[in-house]
Amino acid sequence: MDVAILGxxxxxxxxxxxxxxxxxxxxxIGSRDRERARTRARELAAxxxxxxxxxxxxxxxxxxxxxxxxxxxxxxxxxxxxxxxxPLRGKVVLDTVVxxxxxxxxxxxxxxxxxxxxxxxxxxxxxxxxxxxxHQIAAHELKALDHPLDADAPLCGDDPExxxxxxxxxxxxxxxxxxxGPLAMASVLEGLTALLVRLNRRYKVKGAGxxxxxLEAGSGR
Amino acid sequence: MDVAILGxxxxxxxxxxxxxxxxxxxxxIGSRDRERARTRARELAAxxxxxxxxxxxxxxxxxxxxxxxxxxxxxxxxxxxxxxxxPLRGKVVLDTVVxxxxxxxxxxxxxxxxxxxxxxxxxxxxxxxxxxxxHQIAAHELKALDHPLDADAPLCGDDPExxxxxxxxxxxxxxxxxxxGPLAMASVLEGLTALLVRLNRRYKVKGAGxxxxxLEAGSGR
Numbered sequence: 001m002d003v004a005i006l007g008x009x010x011x012x013x014x015x016x017x018x019x020x021x022x023x024x025x026x027x028x029i030g031s032r033d034r035e036r037a038r039t040r041a042r043e044l045a046a047x048x049x050x051x052x053x054x055x056x057x058x059x060x061x062x063x064x065x066x067x068x069x070x071x072x073x074x075x076x077x078x079x080x081x082x083x084x085x086x087p088l089r090g091k092v093v094l095d096t097v098v099x100x101x102x103x104x105x106x107x108x109x110x111x112x113x114x115x116x117x118x119x120x121x122x123x124x125x126x127x128x129x130x131x132x133x134x135h136q137i138a139a140h141e142l143k144a145l146d147h148p149l150d151a152d153a154p155l156c157g158d159d160p161e162x163x164x165x166x167x168x169x170x171x172x173x174x175x176x177x178x179x180x181g182p183l184a185m186a187s188v189l190e191g192l193t194a195l196l197v198r199l200n201r202r203y204k205v206k207g208a209g210x211x212x213x214x215l216e217a218g219s220g221r
Numbered sequence: 222m223d224v225a226i227l228g229x230x231x232x233x234x235x236x237x238x239x240x241x242x243x244x245x246x247x248x249x250i251g252s253r254d255r256e257r258a259r260t261r262a263r264e265l266a267a268x269x270x271x272x273x274x275x276x277x278x279x280x281x282x283x284x285x286x287x288x289x290x291x292x293x294x295x296x297x298x299x300x301x302x303x304x305x306x307x308p309l310r311g312k313v314v315l316d317t318v319v320x321x322x323x324x325x326x327x328x329x330x331x332x333x334x335x336x337x338x339x340x341x342x343x344x345x346x347x348x349x350x351x352x353x354x355x356h357q358i359a360a361h362e363l364k365a366l367d368h369p370l371d372a373d374a375p376l377c378g379d380d381p382e383x384x385x386x387x388x389x390x391x392x393x394x395x396x397x398x399x400x401x402g403p404l405a406m407a408s409v410l411e412g413l414t415a416l417l418v419r420l421n422r423r424y425k426v427k428g429a430g431x432x433x434x435x436l437e438a439g440s441g442r
Binding site: 104105106107108114150151154178179180181182184185187188189191192194195196198199201202203205206207208209210211212213214215216 | 325326327328329335371372375399400401402403405406408409410412413415416417419420422423424426427428429430431432433434435436437
C-alpha cells in the first residue's frame with residue numbers, strides 16, 4: 001500500500017515509516033520542506049536495505065498516498081489540514097495526533113471539537129474518512145525494530161470501510177487493532193496517552209503501553 | 222479497615238463489599254434506606270461465612286467509615302455528596318463513579334467540573350481527600366469471587382497519603398493499583414470505562430479489562 005506520512009520527518013512519523021516499510025508498504029514521507037523529507041527518507045531507507053521510502057512535500061504526499069497518516073505536533077495540526085482539504089477528499093486519513101499540554105495537571109488538552117481527530121474531520125469536511133488511532137505507541141518503541149510492540153491499538157471512526165483499511169495497516173505493525181466505535185470516542189483514545197505519560201513519569205520508565213484483556217470469545221461471563 | 226460503601230446496595234457496591242469483606246475489612250453498606258442496606262448486608266454476609274457487613278444510611282456509613290467509597294449512579298452523585306460535606310470532612314473518599322450517557326456517541330458525559338471525581342472534590346470542599354479509581358472493574362467480575370480480577374487499577378488524587386491508603390485498599394481486591402497522578406487525571410480514568418463498554422459491545426464480551434505493560438524496572442528502553 002502507498003502510505004503517506006504527514007510530518008514523517010518527526011520521531012513518531014519516522015518510527016511508523018520504518019515499521020511499515022519493513023512490512024512491505026511504500027512510504028511517502030511528507031514535510032513542509034521537500035529537501036528535508038528527501039534527506040529523512042534516505043536516512044530511513046539506509047536502515048532497511050531496499051525499502052521504498054520517498055520524500056515529498058506534505059501536499060504531494062497527501063495527493064499520492066492511498067492512506068494518509070497525520071503525525072504532526074498538535075500545534076501545527078489545524079493549519080496543516082486546512083491546506084489539504086482538496087488532496088484529502090475521499091482519502092482514509094489516519095490521525096495519530098494527541099494534544100498535550102505538559103504544563104497543565106490535566107495534560108490532555110483537546111481543541112474545541114473535542115479531540116484532534118474530530119478537529120481533523122471538521123476541518124477536512126465529511127468527504128475525508130478520518131480514523132483515529134496509534135496515539136499510545138511511543139516513537140522509541142517504533143524505532144526499536146528488533147523489539148515486538150507490546151501493546152493493543154484501539155481505533156475509532158465513522159466510516160466502517162476506512163476503519164477496516166486502517167486496521168489492516170495498523171496490524172502490519174505487529175499490534176492488535178481494536179474497533180472502539182465512532183469518531184466521537186477519539187477523546188478517550190487520545191486521553192489514554194496522557195495516562196501513559198503519567199505512568200512513565202511516576203514509574204520512571206519510557207514504555208508504558210496499553211493491553212485490553214477479556215476480549216477472547218467466551219472470556220466474558 | 223472500616224470501609225463505608227455509599228450506594229452499597231447497587232451491583233458495583235455489592236461486588237466491592239464482597240471482595241473487601243473476604244479480604245478481612247469491615248464493611249458498612251450505605252443506602253438512602255437503612256432497611257434496604259440491612260437486608261443487602263445480610264444477603265452479602267450469607268455468601269461469606271462470618272463476614273463483617275453492616276447496613277446503615279449513607280450518612281451513618283459516611284461518618285463511621287475510615288475510607289468512604291462512592292458507588293452510586295452518576296445521576297445521584299452530586300445530591301448525595303451535597304448532604305455529606307460534614308461527615309466526609311478529612312476522610313479518604315474513593316470515588317468510583319463514571320458519568321455515562323448510553324444514548325450519546327461519546328458515551329462519556331462528564332459534569333462541568335470535568336469528571337465525577339472533580340465534581341466530588343468541588344462539592345465536598347478541599348478538606349475531603351478525594352481519590353478516583355476502580356471505574357473499569359465490572360460488577361459481575363467483582364461478584365465472581367472464585368475468579369481472580371484480570372485488570373490493573375489506575376488511581377489519581379491530590380493527597381499523596383490518601384492515595385497510599387486507597388492503593389492498599391484497592392490491592393486487597395487482588396489488582397495492581399497504579400498512581401496516575403493528580404485528580405485532574407480523573408476524566409481520563411473515567412473515560413476509559415467508555416472504551417471498555419464499546420469493546421464489550423463490539424466484541425460481544427462482558428469483561429474487557431485494562432492492563433498496563435512496560436512498567437517493570439528496566440522494561441523501558
